[in-house]
Amino acid sequence: KQEVTQIPAALSVPEGENLVLNCSFTDSAIYNLQWFRQDPGKGLTSLLLIQSSQREQTSGRLNASLDKSSGRSTLYIAASQPGDSATYLCAAIETSGSRLTFGEGTQLTVNP
Amino acid sequence: GAVVSQHPSWVICKSGTSVKIECRSLDFQATTMFWYRQFPKQSLMLMATSNEGSKATYEQGVEKDKFLINHASLTLSTLTVTSAHPEDSSFYICSAPKIPGKGGEQYFGPGTRLTVT
Numbered sequence: 001k002q003e004v005t006q007i008p009a010a011l012s013v014p015e016g017e018n019l020v021l022n023c024s025f026t027d028s029a030i031y032n033l034q035w036f037r038q039d040p041g042k043g044l045t046s047l048l049l050i051q052s053s054q055r056e057q058t059s060g061r062l063n064a065s066l067d068k069s070s071g072r073s074t075l076y077i078a079a080s081q082p083g084d085s086a087t088y089l090c091a092a093i094e095t096s097g098s099r100l101t102f103g104e105g106t107q108l109t110v111n112p
Numbered sequence: 113g114a115v116v117s118q119h120p121s122w123v124i125c126k127s128g129t130s131v132k133i134e135c136r137s138l139d140f141q142a143t144t145m146f147w148y149r150q151f152p153k154q155s156l157m158l159m160a161t162s163n164e165g166s167k168a169t170y171e172q173g174v175e176k177d178k179f180l181i182n183h184a185s186l187t188l189s190t191l192t193v194t195s196a197h198p199e200d201s202s203f204y205i206c207s208a209p210k211i212p213g214k215g216g217e218q219y220f221g222p223g224t225r226l227t228v229t
Contacts, residue, residue: 034218043205043222044156089155093218098144098209100218102155 002027004092006103013080014111021075021106023090028068032093034100035064035075037086044089048075052095080110115139116208118221125196125228132192133224135162135206141186142208146218147179150203162189162206196228 003026013019023033032051036044048057048064050073056065063076073090087107091100115138125131135145143164148156160181161169168181180192193200205223 032217036220041203041225044220046217046220049217091156091218098218099146099158099161100156100207101158104155 002030002092002094002101004090004101004103006088006090006106008106009104010107010109012109012111015080015082017080017110018076018078019080019108021077021088021090021108023073023075023103025071025073025092025101027092028071029095030068030092031095033064033066033073034091034093035062035073036089036091038089038105039086047088077108080108082110082112084108084110116142116206116219116221118204118206118224120224121222122225123227125226127197127228128195130192130194131196131226132190133204133206133226135189135191135208135221137187137208137219140208140210142189142210143186145183145189145206145208147181147189147191148205148207150205150223156205159191164189193226196226198228201226201228 005024007022034049035047038044050057050066061078066073087105089105091102117136119134145162147159149159150156159174162181162183164183170176183189203223203225207218207220
């Protein structure tokens with residue numbers, strides 16, 4: 001059974017810092033890995049999808065990397081802003097279908 | 113990107129009543145949809161996989177007679193919480209892949225917050 005772990009559980013940084021969120025998964029036989037953002041009381045916003053054949057994906061100030069062999073993915077946020085404050089979730093997508101297994105999330109606070 | 117809607121966005125019901133939540137894919141056909149539950153300060157837990165034209169597949173520990181799922185069309189799946197109790201209060205989110213079975217990107221609904229009093 002796939003297990004996804006995110007470290008740290010919470011992170012508070014001053015505005016402008018570059019930061020890294022970590023995600024690890026136990027079963028490396030994943031199809032894709034997806035990063036989401038969730039604001040309090042809201043649904044999920046997809047940030048980046050990394051296909052298993054890819055090493056990384058970039059969107060604006062966000063860069064996500066994937067190392068299947070070691071079971072790890074990282075989300076890099078450059079020049080953080082208060083608007084980046086949210087919970088960030090990673091999810092591993094199984095190979096046989098489309099089921100996602102989510103991590104517990106990292107709650108990020110960027111202080112002005 | 114693809115759009116998935118949910119209705120209602122929030123609902124309050126009395127203990128013992130049933131509540132139906134709808135999940136619709138607005139601009140694509142979804143033969144498979146997923147239902148998740150999220151308790152406060154916790155991550156999303158998959159409850160069941162909804163398959164158009166066949167029975168839903170429930171995750172271990174999820175009561176299929178309590179959480180009734182009907183995938184009546186290629187754009188609609190419904191989750192009915194029967195005989196709701198306060199412990200069923202949660203945030204329910206559905207998702208659908210645009211290309212099922214291919215591990216592709218999932219599109220999530222905005223969620224439904226259920227409060228059982």
